[in-house]
Amino acid sequence: MAQTQARTMPGVLELLPREQIAFQRMLDVIARNYRLFGFLPIETPVMEFSQVLLTKSGGETERQVYFVQSTGALEKDGQPELALRFDLTVPLARYVAEHERELSFPFRRYQIQRVYRGERAQRGRFREFYQCDIDVIGKDHLSTRYDAEIPAVIHSVFRELAIGPFTIQLNHRKLMRGFFEGLGIADGEQQMLVLREVDKLDKRGADAVRATLTGEGFGLAEDVVAKILQFVQVRSTSLADAVDKLDALGAGSDTFEQGRDELKQVLTMVRDLGVPENxxxxxxxxxRGLDYYTGMVYETTLDEHPEIGSICSGGRYDNLAGQYTKSHLPGVGISIGATRLFWQLREAGLIATADSTVQALVTQMDEAHLADYLALANELRAGGIATETVMEGGKLGKQFKYADRAGIRFVLVLGDEELAKGTVTVKDMRRNDQFEVKREELIKALRVELEQAAVMPVARD
Amino acid sequence: MAQTQARTMPGVLELLPREQIAFQRMLDVIARNYRLFGFLPIETPVMEFSQVLLTKSGGETERQVYFVQSTGALEKDGQPELALRFDLTVPLARYVAEHERELSFPFRRYQIQRVYRGERAQRGRFREFYQCDIDVIGKDHLSTRYDAEIPAVIHSVFRELAIGPFTIQLNHRKLMRGFFEGLGIADGEQQMLVLREVDKLDKRGADAVRATLTGEGFGLAEDVVAKILQFVQVRSTSLADAVDKLDALGAGSDTFEQGRDELKQVLTMVRDLGVPENxxxxxxxxxRGLDYYTGMVYETTLDEHPEIGSICSGGRYDNLAGQYTKSHLPGVGISIGATRLFWQLREAGLIATADSTVQALVTQMDEAHLADYLALANELRAGGIATETVMEGGKLGKQFKYADRAGIRFVLVLGDEELAKGTVTVKDMRRNDQFEVKREELIKALRVELEQAAVMPVARD
Structure with a gap:
């Protein structure tokens, strides 16, 4: 048969089973913590009507969109009616607007699905990747208190992921806006441009940003730029320090004061929610690059891996779904780009290949005893232990080797002797240990071992 | 702002949160049982190169494919290079061929992802739907014993789903083929056409099928058709009955005998694997409509809902990935179409809306105690209880109503009195019961209740 080369498109992260297991565990930790904080799951179709998807977005997004056409539509040569979602925010807006009457507000949803962007193929850039989002959507209004829950969720997720110490960084768009207004940069458009330059501080360095801001395009005075750079370099080391530094900024406009008040309130509540001050x-x-944040903004970085950048970002926005409904729907949320995070953690050596989801392998010593092996596998499964049975025998050594390579922890041997005595010989591949156990005590023995292993190391705060 | 109508494309099943929770539980049960039997998870990208996806398929599939183009590719007006997967079998074939050297064989994988078909929009027909597949792929050969594991997995899944009594129905393509050869219908093409007619037996009835087979197109003799219809009406009521009925078929060709031997072996092993004979x-x-099955074939039906048809189907095939690799890769597998199944079960009233994933709601009686409410929520979450906090108070009655509508089971009240006594008042919304418990005993008390509720009703065999 003429053969086609078996290959995936560039820009996707396709994993081998044991990598997939490690990735799935990461998603499970994220989802479990989202649920723990009272967020409800939703899923939306991978496709939306192009018209719905592209109402708000500018040219950049549109250039990265994947359009979808059925064969029939292709033949008609029309403009594509459908497109793949490029984030989970637009589908959320559409979802909330479409189901508004059937939802309770504040609506707390989590969503863990893949999104699609026609990025230029490049190492570490993905065209298909998981986003793990939470948002709280209010109807008409949403208390700032919800903004304080967000860092508590972030803390809970990354503590359990145990990928090292991290810092959740907070700021407020109104504080920034008020500050700029105080410097005479009152035009929103101009503020946004300055903010975008300031956003490049870490990448370009203070000198380059200063040069740009005093240069032709912006034409800001030296002392104004100095104040801006001083402002953006403020970092706190504790709650009290944060409050002190906020107070030290001096008086400002109403917008400025509102931002400062909310920041203080949120920071205090974050502490009350049990997030350690470090x-x-x-x-x-x-x-945050995006234009639609209007209040709190969040980024999270790994203290020992600043090069990875923000691993979880988000903020408060004024109105989620203005393009679909007249209802005023303010919200606050964050997103974890799980595919990129997993890839980066793997590159940084922070994630190891997982053990198999298969916990026990029932070996085959003698074909004549196959029914006994199957019965043993049944017992293990009934006891909740994921079990594979060797269906075609061969040398026992080879069966052990298979288990080792596959990452299966327990290899069970049921020979004539064991059958006569009513026992099972267990080889623990992790501990390189071997023991014999009574058949009726087998499940309990394995469970104890597996439960000990399942206790995840929790990073110290 | 000019508004766009918020709507999803037709042919998708978008769920409200509590429906999503019920659906997710169904997927979880399927995945857990797949893992229990030693299958490993993989995921493949939603898109494949069109060339890879469409190597084997005929016109029918091609007409239903969704093609994908980035904006850049659209502008170039070329033929679409990418398409959305229409099943999980072709991506599996590509995956195994691409990663062949990195996989251990027999390769046991499960995959639970959505697939896409440009179906005509119709009630109960989906353009986007979940498939939940398992396959065991051998290298060069794969023992028939693996074919016997498949019904054991099916049994385990549907027993735990507890959607009523079900029957896993088995047949063998070689038995059928040998039987037809014995009747002088030796041409493979012709057999396939007859099989397709026979496949319509349940839908069209015996008379219509008989008319077609004796009619112009087929021109089979009356007695040949009678034998065919007698053959296809064979059903067994127990393992012994199955063996008897197979023996009663009389001698046949090598192909026929091979099919009969394998069927007997598989049926016996299915019993050994603990699947009850009923x-x-x-x-x-x-x-099975598909042309590529070559050995065992499986269908599963709900005894009390035959109108739903097969809820889980599959079989044995000779060579998975002949279009991508020279390796000979025989396999056996099944697929559960979870979206359609969920929809049908809901239509049949067999699935109820789930309780919320939120297990406890901390109410707000007095804003001044907010920090106490947050601390209580912290304690609950640390104890593994998914908890939502009321951030903006209002009447307590309203907060209870919210919990009731949202399907949250426990509503916690922490008033002045409770704070003074170190207790919490718990309202159990399910039992319509209320009790006061010491703060330090709260988590244990709720856990006991929740664990009792989590014990799923298991259908009797």
Whole structure:
């Protein structure tokens, strides 16, 4: 038969089973913590009507969209009616607007699905990747208190993921806006441009940003730029320090004061929610590229891997779904780009290949005893232990080797002797240990071992 | 702002949160049982190269494919290079061929992802739907013993789903083929056409099928058709009955005898694997529409809802990935179409809306105690209880109503009195019961209740 080369498109992360297991565990930790904080699951179709998907977005997004056409539509040569979602926010807006009457507000949803962007193929850039989002959507209004829950969720997720110490960094768009207004940069458009430059501080360095801001395009005075750079370099080391540094900024416009008040309130509540003070900090340089944040903004970085950048970002927005409904729907949320995070953690050596989901392998010594092996596998499964049975024998050594390579922890041997005595010989591949156990005590023995292994190491705060 | 109508494309099943929770539980049960039997998870990208996806398929599939183009590719007006997967079998074939050297064989994988078909929009027909597949792939050969594991997995899944009594129906393509050869219908093409007609037996009835087969197109003799219809009406009521009925078929060709031997071996092993004899049966009418099955074929039906048709189907095939690799890769597998199944079960009233994933709601009586409410929520979450906190108070009655509508089981009240006594008042919304418990005993008390509720009703065999 003429053969086609078996290959995936570039820009996707396709994993081998044991990598997939490690990735799935990461998603499970994220989902479990989202649920723990009272967020409800939803899923939306991978496709939306192009018209729905592209109402708001600018040219950049549109250039990255994947359009979808059925064969029939292709033949008609029309403009594509459908497109793949490029984030989970637009589908959420559409979902909330479509099902508004059937939802309770504040609506707390989590969503863990893949999104699609026609990025230029490049190492570490993905065209298909998981986003793990939470949002709380209010109807007409949403208390700032919800903004304080977000860092508590972030803390809970990354503590359990145990990928090292991290810092949740907080800022407020109104504080920033008020500050700029105080410097005479009152035009929103101009503020946004300055914010975008300031956002590049870490990447380009202070000198380059200063040069741009005093240069032709912006034409800001030296002392104004100095104040801006001083402002954006504010970081706090504790809650008290954050409050002090906020107070030290001096008086400002109403917008400025509102931002400062909300920041203080949120920071205090984050502490009340049990987040250790070394896990969150004021960082007045956080602006977030997106234009739609209007209040709190969040970024999270790994203390020992700043090169990875923000691993979880988000913020408060004024109105989620203005393009679909007249209802005013303010919200606050964050997103974890799980595919990129997993890839980066693997690159940084912070994630190991997981053990198999298969916990026990029932070996085959003698074909004549196959029914006994199957019965043993049944017992194990009934006891909740994921079990594979060797269906075609061969040398026992080879069966052990298979288990070892596959990452299966327990290899069970049921020979004539064991059958006569009513026992099973267990080889623990992890501990390189071997023991014989009575058949009726087998499940309990394996469970104890497996439960000990399942206790995840929790990073110290 | 000019508004766009918020709507999803037709042919998708978008769920409200509590329906999503019920659906997710169904997927979880399926995945857990797949893992229990030693299958490993993989995921493949939603898109494949069109060339890879469409190597084998005929016109029918091609007409239903969704093609994908990035904006850049659209502008170039070329033929679409990418398409959405229409099943999980072709991506599996590509995956195994691409990663062949990195996989251990027999390769046991499960895959639970959505697939896409440009079906005509119709009630109960989906353009996006979940498939939940398992396959065991051998290298060069794969023992028939693996074919016997498949019904054991099916039994385990549907017993735990507890959607009523079911029967796993088995047949063998070689038995069928040998039988037809014995009747002088030796041409493979012709057999396939007859099998397709026979496959319509349940839908069209015996008379219509007989008319077609004796009619112009087929021109079979009356007695040949009578034998065919007698053959396909064979059903067994127990393992012994199945063996008797197979023996009663009389001698046949090598192909026929091979099919009969394998069927007997598989049926016996299915029993050895602990599947009760009333849960599996020989059904010589099962042909499966697909051309690539070459050995065992499986269908599963709900005894009390035959109108739903097969809820889980599959079989044995000779060579998975001949279009991508020279390796000979025989396999056996099944697929559960979870979206359609969920929809049908809901239509039949067999699935109820789930309780919320939120297990406890901390109410707000007095804003001044907010920090106490947050601390209580922290304690609950640390104890593994999914908890939502009321952030903006209002009447307590309203907060209870919210919990009731949202399907949250426990509503917690922490008033002045409770704070003074170190207790919490718990309202159990399910039992319509209320009790006061010491703060330090709260988590244990709720856990006991929740664990009792989590014990799923298991259908009797």
């Amino acid at each position: 896990r969150f900090a004021l960082n007045l340089s956080i602006a | 849960r599996f049966a020989l059904n010589l009418s099962i042909a």
